Amino acid sequence: MTSSSMDHTPGPSEPPVVALTLGDPAGIGPELIARLLARPDLTCLGKLVLVGDAWLWAEGQRVAGLQVRTEPVASLAEVRARPADAPPAFLAVDTVQPAQVRVGQADAAGGASVLKVLDRCMDAALARQVDAICFAPLNKHAMKQGGLRHDDELHHFAQHLGVTGYFCEFNTLGGLWTARISSHVPLREVASLVTVPRIVDAATLIYRSLQANGVARPRVAVAGFNPHNGDGGTCGREEIDVIEPAVRELERLGMPVQGPYPADTIFLRARDGELDAIVTMYHDQGQIAIKLMGFSQGVTVQGGLPIPITTPAHGTAYDIAGQGRANVDATANALRIACRMGRTYRDGRSLFGQAAH
Structure with missing residues (x-):
């Protein structure tokens, strides 16, 4: 050489x-x-x-x-x-x-x-x-x-x-990217991983990575954890006690992140072109939707x-x-x-x- x-x-x-x-x-x-x-x-x-x-x-x-x-x-x-x-x-x-x-x-x-x-x-x-x-x-x-x-x-x-530092997989389909705050862990352990720092880290990471991929102002939203986004606390309080404070912290850091949105409808917003990225709480919450939308096209x-x-x-x-x-x-x-x-x-x-x- x-x-x-x-x-x-x-x-x-x-x-x-x-x-x-x-x-x-x-x-x-x-x-x-x-x-x-x-x-x-x-x-x-x-x-x-x-x-x-x-x-x-x-x-x-x-x-x-x-x-x-x-x-x-x-x-x-x-x-x-x-x-x-x-x-x-x-x-x-x-x-x-x-x-x-x-x-x-x-x-x-x-x-x-x-x-x-x-x-x-x-x-x-x-x-x-x-x-x-x-x-x-x-x-x-x-x-x-x-x-x-x-x-x-x-x-x-x-x-x-x-x-x-913090790292996680992103799954992408066309212009939509997803991150998750927990991945290859048993589902019953996920609730303990729903924390403000993990949500902030995951959202920050996908926001900055989208910028590195050429999206100047990424539109990022966070999914809820419980059915019906917790139904005002009657079906779980993670949305109130953890996810909403994480979203406020992200806004304070200069990232206009939205949510939490109910997990069963958030991908409809993405399908309709309203979002560039979704932060999910566990592996299949995002994977099922992404693979259903385009299994032969997706990228990790x-x-x-x-x-x-x-x-x-x-x-x-x-x-x-x-x-x-x-x-x-x-x-x-x-x-x-x-x-x-x-x-x-x-x-x-x-x-x-x-x-x-």
């Missing part, structure tokens, strides 16, 4: 460097990435670099029925200096052998492969060699078999990146990290893996968000929860 490639300083109009991964090798991820990189309308959005096993990349193209041009690179550090109109780069890494992968099944070898590639990309992001990461679908069970020590990938990302954004990390909201689709039937729409949306937010991060205007190391 030459020193000029290491020292390249991007101009304000230069596309961001975005690392892509193939996801779980037994799922539809390799096929999705082949379909993604075959589209010039998407590859022009950033300086894209695919990181993964060479044999798996070839297999993804075979399943998709495509031959996609990529150019090999020896390291992620050299991608930024490549011409903006160059084909996507490919960094070959050896993480898993074909004999270790059973298509359509979660295995430890596949989970370990995912972790190795993602850690490589995060290290490059911390070194400012890439500006964002977009990963194809993974499988939590396989990752736990393969060495994941956390409940989910978001907590793995946060530890690897040294995050100490890992909120609160020092770098943008995105992925399609659907899973590995083991049932159709290897069949050439995967829908690339959500992955394309994930790449678009990664490129927009990656430029913001690269240019030093990021409003995420923590600075990069």
Whole structure:
């Protein structure tokens, strides 16, 4: 690698460097990435670099029925200096052998492969060699078999990146984003997590992240917790004692957040174009609505990290893996968000929860 490639300083109009991964090798991820990189309308959005096993990349193209041009690179550090109109780069890494992968099944070898590639990309992001990461679908069970020590990938990302502040997943569908103050916890534990600080943190994080995605004045609302928004306290007091004070605090901080609105009608406001984001109280309160509104289009954004990390909201689709039937729409949306937010991060205007190391 030459020193000029290491020292390249991007101009304000230069596309961001975005690392892509193939996801779980037994799922539809390799096929999705082949379909993604075959589209010039998407590859022009950033300086894209695919990181993964060479044999798996070839297999993804075979399943998709495509031959996609990529150019090999020896390291992620050299991608930024490549011409903006160059084909996507490919960094070959050896993480898993074909004999270790059973298509359509979660295995430890596949989970370990995912972790190795993602850690490589995060290290490059911390070194400012890439500006964002977009990963194809993974499988939590396989990752736990393969060495994941956390409940989910978001907590793995946060530890690897040294995050100490608040973080949470965002789920997006078109112009609508959702955050939640609790996620992968039993439903009976949620009430104890409905607190003013958590609501303020979640709303602040999604407000600032939308700004980083290009929305100057996000319209954010908070969902109630109890049926019928608590019915004036007769069906629970969280709206009165916790959520309303949190909304007032957010207004005091300069964020015109609305609510609480009844959870069974708040998404009607979003559907009608009145909102850019909704803060929900627990996982399925937002997930059911988002997936019903557009399962094949949704994107998960890992909120609160020092770098943008995105992925399609659907899973590995083991049932159709290897069949050439995967829908690339959500992955394309994930790449678009990664490129927009990656430029913001690269240019030093990021409003995420923590600075990069």
